[in-house]
Amino acid sequence: MKVAKFGGSSVANATQIKKVGEIIKGDQERKFIVVSAPGKRHKDDFKMTDMLIKMGTAYISNEEYEEYFTKVLGRFNEIILELNLSQTLIEEIEVTIKQTLALNVDSNMKMDAIKAIGEDSNAKIISAYLSDIGISSSYINPKEAGIIVSDEPGNARILPDSLAKIYTLRDKDGVFVIPGFFGYSEEGKLVTFSRGGSDITGSIIAAGVQASLYENFTDVNSVYTVNPNIVENPKEITTLTYKEMRELSYAGFSVFHDEALIPAIRARIPVCIKNTNNPEARGTYIVAEREVNDQCVSGIASDTGFCSLYVSKYLMNREIGFGRKLLNILEDEGISFEHAPSGIDNMSVIIRERNLTPEKEEMIINRINNELHPDTVSLQRGIAVIMVVGEGLVNTIGVANKATSAFVKANVNIEMINQGSSEVSMMFGIQANDLDKAITALYHSFFD
Amino acid sequence: MKVAKFGGSSVANATQIKKVGEIIKGDQERKFIVVSAPGKRHKDDFKMTDMLIKMGTAYISNEEYEEYFTKVLGRFNEIILELNLSQTLIEEIEVTIKQTLALNVDSNMKMDAIKAIGEDSNAKIISAYLSDIGISSSYINPKEAGIIVSDEPGNARILPDSLAKIYTLRDKDGVFVIPGFFGYSEEGKLVTFSRGGSDITGSIIAAGVQASLYENFTDVNSVYTVNPNIVENPKEITTLTYKEMRELSYAGFSVFHDEALIPAIRARIPVCIKNTNNPEARGTYIVAEREVNDQCVSGIASDTGFCSLYVSKYLMNREIGFGRKLLNILEDEGISFEHAPSGIDNMSVIIRERNLTPEKEEMIINRINNELHPDTVSLQRGIAVIMVVGEGLVNTIGVANKATSAFVKANVNIEMINQGSSEVSMMFGIQANDLDKAITALYHSFFD
Known part of the structure; x- marks a missing residue:
């Protein structure tokens, strides 16, 4: 049925x-x-x-x-x-x-x-x-x-x-x-x-x-492995897991209205994207689990319009509650964050630029200075995020290396890498104007 | 004087x-x-x-x-x-x-x-x-x-x-x-x-x-570029910045009692590590700023005894305050975290194992389940952290690629990468039993 x-x-x-x-x-x-x-x-x-x-x-x-x-x-x-x-x-x-x-x-x-x-x-x-x-x-x-x-x-x-x-x-x-x-x-x-x-x-x-x-x-016949506006005639994805779909749709893959699939996902119903104009085409299946094959990367998604809020303070990691207080300020101001990598003495928070008006920015930076007394606080705009997505990617030796090689080939500096918080993706942050060449290099590296 | x-x-x-x-x-x-x-x-x-x-x-x-x-x-x-x-x-x-x-x-x-x-x-x-x-x-x-x-x-x-x-x-x-x-x-x-x-x-x-x-x-004559217990006769570091020293000392470089340098750092006093038994040796200087040369990596530090708390929930990034609430639970239980990378629908928190007794672990996992209703929550022990440290590293194309190549060479899977939150370091998480071969490969890749 x-x-x-x-x-x-x-x-x-x-x-x-x-x-x-x-x-x-x-x-x-x-x-x-x-x-x-x-x-x-x-x-x-x-x-x-x-x-x-x-x-x-x-x-x-x-x-x-x-x-x-x-x-x-x-x-x-x-x-x-x-x-x-x-x-x-x-x-x-x-x-x-x-x-x-x-x-x-x-x-x-x-x-x-x-x-x-x-x-x-x-x-x-x-x-x-x-x-x-x-x-x-x-x-x-x-x-x-x-x-x-x-x-x-x-x-x-x-x-x-x-x-x-x-x-x-x-x-x-x-x-x-x-x-x-x-x-x-x-x-x-x-x-x-x-x-x-x-x-x-x-x-x-x-x-x-x-x-x-x-x-x-x-x-459309299916979901593509990469944005077809950047790479011509990219390969089609035959099967995605729910998690992969979600990570891809985050960064620009408009496969689905984000929350739409929740009821189907909870009930573990397989989903298929098909083309009314070409119903014979197999389409892309979105399922709870899939077999992981040699090709561990399913797709590469990307989106622009991000900014990075950087806060540093000597001995930050000794200060219990510092990260929480920083996120608390953002929450107070109604800002949801996309990603919050922290180091020893520093923390970055990646925010969608559209959520951060100049007024909000000023307010937040003032509050951070007054309440957290950091050594430095700064905001960088114009960041693009790339998600390399695939089940099994985290346990495959060499995926990060393949990806970083593509960036070198494209002569693009990586501002940010986040691997490990997600089981199915690796996130890169770069300057938005480097996006097309980075995506093209990544596509050829993983799908040629 | x-x-x-x-x-x-x-x-x-x-x-x-x-x-x-x-x-x-x-x-x-x-x-x-x-x-x-x-x-x-x-x-x-x-x-x-x-x-x-x-x-x-x-x-x-x-x-x-x-x-x-x-x-x-x-x-x-x-x-x-x-x-x-x-x-x-x-x-x-x-x-x-x-x-x-x-x-x-x-x-x-x-x-x-x-x-x-x-x-x-x-x-x-x-x-x-x-x-x-x-x-x-x-x-x-x-x-x-x-x-x-x-x-x-x-x-x-x-x-x-x-x-x-x-x-x-x-x-x-x-x-x-x-x-x-x-x-x-x-x-x-x-x-x-x-x-x-x-x-x-x-x-x-x-x-x-x-x-x-x-x-x-x-x-000791100086600070070494890598732990001499892992790599024999490693190169010496001639000059480090305060930030580099801090990132190195975090992961096993016992250069200094962590907080000891704060007064000197605030006053921007240069510091020199010298050997009483060989005072003619130049030693290692720790300074506010240094010239960044071709060799952008200063040192590689590593430490074991970390664990990773993983929490995932569909549409987590839509839920304003989720990350803050998670960190709040840790703060309530007196647990300071080392690093908290978050993805779209997931967040990992890296904690020193010694700070997480089995009782605390049970308490925290129960609270996360009851208060945050995640899809999954799990804890992985036995993680080692490697810090590749160097001023200028973030703006140098190819550093991440050089590092990930070393991991491939050593046949070590990277569980976690964090680059970009710190200006001077790149953090990798791996299984602790892979540590020596990973460090050796990284050392040869950056210092040979």
Whole structure:
């Protein structure tokens, strides 16, 4: 029994939805279909969710909203027409939108309900289409499916009781099409997940029904071993572990919405990234454990926009609580840190630059000086982080050497190395302007 | 104007003290002489301070102490006789010991006064000897010299006003011999520094008189680039910076009592390690700054007896305060950590094994499980730490590669790398039983 989730580009228009139909037909195990709202059909297109937000914001602010309303309805109508589905569908959607706009609830709750129209309507359309091509399909609302969430508009979290309820869906006949992105609070309010939350719905359903596989259909054949914007035609990754995926996605691999996979991971459901436009391609599997082969590095991820806060004080390591106090100051100021290597008499804290405004920087440096009396404190911006990721890497002699050789070859100075805190990765910090040549050298070193 | 401090083996007997006399004669700049108590004359010998502690403990416990008293007095008498000094000296020392034992003060204060007899008596003897060979020398008591300390028996700290008082010694004529290891509280109580504290006295005097050089006479020609017990006849280090010295001494280089140099470092006084038995040897200089040459690695230090506490939790880096809370638990339990590298979803804390009893370990792991709800927490013992130390190392391309190549050559797996938190070192963690081959390979890689 599989859960298949289709992202925005996979359900952007009738052509794409027909592909989805073929995919569902192709494997009878595909019983639970989770769908996004229509995404972009081409580079300059709009995403349905963005248009719904515009419409909702205008409506709530008592501004002109009809232009957006027309675009929303027009796009759904186009899909329905091209799929030759009944016109009652578009009439139903129109009624739903009008009723949602007119809801007598607070504005946060109303916005959540408006945003959810994209997925909800698309699920109804796709279910109707699947029936039309001979699949015994039903639309199922998240409330009915059992997706019970916390009452945090735009940031819902799944409640523990949901999974047992969802499990009972297994016994029902036919294929179910479930709109992604939202659930219902215990009081019955519609609440959305954070943006990109259709992945969360898919993950929850996969965990709930204890799927044999959670298929995540996108518009790429697989995850690549390195950013294809830096290295042309890089190798594809066939299998990743959850841990590897997480380390890669940290540094720029936008495989997944970070938190989306948690329910599937907790239930140890294998996940597969597949291409709606090329469903024959094997895709990339993300699993709990994998066999470690000779090629111990799975992928190389990188990201820019980091800075390093450096604090030194003679005999720091004798001062019980120094590190804790430093992290405490950051916590007080609401700064999460990425990495905090410490030496004998010094400690560095790597922070995302976007989290550190000049005001915050000044505040933090003042507090460190006043409260910790260090010998020096300084901040370096413009750092790029590279993650070399692979299960088994930590126990393989020579991986660090292979990596550092690549940096020498690329004539790049390594500002920072962190190996050993993670079981599956090695982290390097370099100057951001050296990034492309470092990544290229690393790729050739590990994958040629 | 120089301060020369002579360690225990440099003043262990008359032969050694005669060498000290020659050294003082050899350079008129040597005005302040700080001396330890007599150390071991051969492998099975006793150190004067140990014997004084035995005597004091026995006396305070109302046990037989005369045997120790006789050994203490006998040893001083032997030195006095061999140096052909007046017998009134030994009579004075005997009176001092008896008066000290009979002091009507609490036992901590009495022990401090007893322990100080070794340095104090030796200073009197050495000053008398210097006068005897024609040097205008005076013994000066630490109270008179201005060494005013906190009232913490066995762990005194210098008080800020001391340095100005000590500075006035510059204007007095002649050479001064000052016993190391103790000072006086503001109330006039004798209080000792922690063990090895004669280095502290030397450092304080050097800072106070703003010496041009603080010479620390020991029984080695210099500091070696690597532990000579692992690599035979290693190269000598000619110049180190304070920071380099600190990183080396952390991992097994017992160049100095760790805190001893703080006063000299704060005053930016250059320090020189020299050999009493071979004063012609250049020695090793420890300075605030040095020119960085091609050979960017100064030394390689190593130490065993570390363990690694590993904690992982999915999405740890999203949880503001996670690292702080972990360090907080360690702080609560009085555990200082050496190094705390963190990754995306994990954090390791390197702790000296001796600081982590099995009871503490259980307590800490329970608290981490209960308070932080990690996915995994584990402890690995038997780790050795290697520090590759050198100013400029961080900005030199290829140092990490040279080091990791050595590990490959030695067929040693690197469990942990930390570069970048320190400006002058790179830290590696390996299995302790791989230490000798790793060190040997690193030495040959950097120094051949």
